[in-house]
Amino acid sequence: MKKKHKNRQIGLILFLTILSVLIALPFLILVSISLSEEERILSEGYGLLPRGLDFSAYEFVFKNPASILQAYAVTAEFSVITMVLSVLLMALLAYPLSRREFKGKKGISLYIYFTMLFSGGLVPTYMVITQFLHLGDTIWVYILPSLISPWYVFMMRTFFQGIPNEISESARIDGAGHYTIFFRMILPLSKPVLATVALFMFLAKWNDWYTAMLYINKESLVSLQYMLQRIMDNIKLLQEMPSGMTVNIAEIPSETIRMAMAVVVAGPALLVFPFFQKYFVKGLTVGSVKG
Amino acid sequence: MKKQRKALSLLLAGAMAVSLLAGCGDGGNANEDPEKENTENNEGEDSENGDEEPVVLKWVFPAGEQEDAASVLEKVNEIIEPKIGATLELEFVEFGAYADKLNMYMSSGADFDLCYTSNWCNDYVQAVAKGGLYPLDELIENNTTLLKDAIPEYAWEGTKIGGEIYAVPNIQIMTTGNAYYILKDVAEKYGFEGETADPEMMEAFLEKVKAGEADLIPYLVDAGNFADTLSPWLTDYEVLDSTLGIGVKEGSSEDVTACVLYETEEFKDAIATLRDWYQKGYIREDVASVGDQQADLNSGRIAVYISRNKPGGAASDSAMRGQEFIMVPFETPLVTTGGILSTMTGINKNSEHPEKAIQFLELLFTDQELYRLLAYGIEGTHYTTDENGQITYIENSGYKTDADWAIGNTFMGYSLAGQEVDVLEQTEAMNDSATKSPVLGFTFDASNIQSEYAQIASVVAEYNLLWAGTLDPEESYDEFIEKLYSAGMQTVVDEYNRQIQEFMATK
Incomplete structure (x- = not known):
């Protein structure tokens, strides 16, 4: 009996090991390519170990360190602000919707749900944002339009509904108002869902390039993803339609640069993840063991 | 009864939401109006006094942000202001984002005067179909004298859609x-x-x-x-x-x-x-x-x-x-039509000063100094010339658009050190001597x-x-x-x- 259990354990460990190797490998190859020599990549193909050691791809990406660092700062700034504000606002919106005694919740739910199905379309959105709200070329264009996401609001509402009503009732008996219940009882109990939503919001904003492309012209407000994408676009343009003879594009590493950029962009997101991870695990166990 | 009440509350919520939006709308308008009135007043005064304040022409320029654009623009404005009573302002948009941005600009009626258009980026035929570009025949006829002859007839021919010109073709290899x-x-x-x-x-x-x-x-x-x-x-x-x-x-x-x-x-x-x-x-x-x-x-x-x-x-x-x-x-x-349509400059349909814009383009195609300024920057600051009349860019000078082929007549520009000395003359000769396509000017409407x-x-x-x-x-x-x-x-x-x-x- 015990042996069987052990066998199963070994099988599981083996399976998970293979799985994590499969997940980690592409990333390792990515890093290795970014450090390789362009020439050898072309002649020998990709490899797990860097082909030669060459930092020129990173040199090219960081050729203008001030602007890359600024893009980092801008991106970090709006990602963090959006993450904090959106979680707070969405929780504030989701809480009343989770309360049975709240009368207008059907109507408001429908109103929120409606925006999930229908949107104004790209051009009207663009017009509202640039000509009506005048958000173009400000940091707020990254933040305000993405504060409320209906999907996450409903996710939070469902989670709040799962918290036993007795908890808030007992707080009520002790004389707590809705704000006290919300901030001191509900929110601390909802860390898993808050962390999940926060992480998703953060990643979504971190990877956002489209907003910058549409609304940002000021160099100082360009997001990191968009800046890197532009570097890539410009290399491609140089390769495809030479207008002058001033650049020798053969000297610009393009294969390795692509990977170097992926590393540069992915870095912080990778660092953030473990921080949230413990809440994910908790999120899975919530509700399973209860007295 | 209960159902009715629910429906009512829903209706109310909807009405509230709508009135909320409407409220915002009013506020916005109130804010905008004074500006509008101001500009209108200014224009009125200008025409009365005859003492014109220069119009600002905004060109969405197909190049990356240029740090030293201000010094170039200063010189550009010294040339154009006395001649056409307008000054130039550049908004730099790189080619990578150009098509998307211009699509938005045109759809939303954004405020600009000149833009790049072609058959591969900011599509010319689509832009015309959407009504984003200003028809130019009358404009050229009434406001310019030299522009028509500054560009070969076959190039004009190539830009026609339904017999009407909607953009000024830039001249390069066609x-x-x-x-x-x-x-x-x-x-x-x-x-x-x-x-x-x-x-x-x-x-x-x-x-x-x-x-x-x-x-x-x-x-x-x-x-x-x-x-x-x-x-x-x-x-x-x-x-x-x-x-x-x-x-x-x-x-x-x-x-x-x-x-x-x-x-x-x-x-x-x-x-x-x-x-x-x-x-x-x-x-x-x-x-x-x-x-x-x-x-x-x-x-x-x-x-x-x-x-x-x-x-x-x-x-x-x-x-x-x-x-x-x-x-x-x-x-x-x-x-071929395609060769001509590959680089052009158009005027925004919503431009407030199409006459000034076309006059500016006329200057661009006739004034070599102006074209060279915009294409290469200031001599000595942004590039140097050698004894063959070829140029070399100065590194990190703050103005290097690489857009000479996208903004005018490249034959008025320079060749770069390292190219054949007479490459521009050869190219021009090739354009002029080449056979013209039997369907030159034909663009297919695929709708x-x-x-x-x-x-x-x-x-x-x-x-x-x-x-x-x-x-x-x-x-x-x-x-x-x-x-x-x-x-x-x-x-x-x-x-x-x-x-x-x-x-x-x-x-």
Whole structure:
């Protein structure tokens, strides 16, 4: 009996090991390519170990360190602000919707749900944002339009509904108002869902390039993803339609640069993840063991 | 009863939401109005006093942000303000984002005066169809004297849509026609000589290269690029649409009819030859799966590729790729609509000062100093000139647009140190002496055949390995043609012929 259990354990460990190797490998190859020599990549193909050691791809990406660092700062700034504000606002919106005694919740739910199905379309959105709200070329264009996401609001509402009503009732008996219940009882109990939503919001904003492309012209407000994408676009343009003879594009590493950029962009997101991870695990166990 | 109340509350919530929005709307308008009135007042005063305050022309300029744009603009404004009573303001948008941004600008009625437009970025035909560009015939007639003659007649001809000009064509190389680009030392080693070439000569050469150079890929093929890949065989045809495979026979100026290039004898010959070359190893084995081949070209692993036949082509490609190439043309240059539409400047339909904008363009096309300022910056600050009159950019000078070909007449500009000294003169001569396409000025309106277009495109994507040599023509060719027709090829041909006839009738 015990042996069987052990066998199963070994099988599981083996399976998970293979799985994590499969997940980690592409990333390792990515890093290795970014450090390789362009020439050898072309002649020998990709490899797990860097082909030669060459930092020129990173040199090219960081050729203008001030602007890359600024893009980092801008991106970090709006990602963090959006993450904090959106979680707070969405929780504030989701809480009343989770309360049975709240009368207008059907109507408001429908109103929120409606925006999930229908949107104004790209051009009207663009017009509202640039000509009506005048958000173009400000940091707020990254933040305000993405504060409320209906999907996450409903996710939070469902989670709040799962918290036993007795908890808030007992707080009520002790004389707590809705704000006290919300901030001191509900929110601390909802860390898993808050962390999940926060992480998703953060990643979504971190990877956002489209907003910058549409609304940002000021160099100082360009997001990191968009800046890197532009570097890539410009290399491609140089390769495809030479207008002058001033650049020798053969000297610009393009294969390795692509990977170097992926590393540069992915870095912080990778660092953030473990921080949230413990809440994910908790999120899975919530509700399973209860007295 | 309960249901009714629910419905009522829903209605109320909706009404509240709407009134909330409406409230915002009012606020916004109130804020905007004073500005508007101000500008209107100003304009009124201006015309009364006759003492004009300069108008600001805003040009969405196709280049990355330039740090030192202010000093260039100062000089530009010194030139243009006394002449047309306007100053210039540039908004830099890189080509990577240009099409998307301009699409938004035009759809939302953004405030700008001049923009880049072409058949590959910020699509000209679509922009006209959407009403985003200002019709220019009357504007040119009434406000300019020199502009019309500053640009060759055939170039104007090419920009016409429904008989009306909607953009000013920039002048650069306007011919199409291709050439083989061959690695110089390989060409010398295996004795490739001649002013022109054809596929038979190429075959003999490739055989020697294959035998002698094991490391080299003898011949580049790009299945995604129908027009270039097949150009050595389709020299008698002008390709009108490289996805649909529609073309017209060159030089047949009287009875122009569209034909399906996939059905020509030349095409069949081409795919048979390419199949043969693939089997003999002249074409890389992984051609079906390989993506971007630029890197291989730049590392000198490919002996022969096909590109535009143009003066100085070998020198500029060699410099660009870091490998020495020679250029051997196989097609005579032809001025086509596509060649002209590849770079133009248009005026925004919503521009408040279209007259000033066209006057500015006239200056740009007639005042060499102005053009050179915008294209290259200030001499001594942003570039230096050598004794041949060629220029070298100063590094990190804060103004290097690389957009000389996108903003005016390149023949008024400079050639760059390293190019042939008379490359601009050669190019201009090539433009002027080249045969003009029988359908110059014809642009196809695809709105009637959109579903056929999509279907044919997917059939072509399925069979394009026919011209990479990996699909056997004997097995797949008939199937390919059959599928093309069931995807609606006949409708497309008929539509082309109808539009061509209409076009010829107006000519």
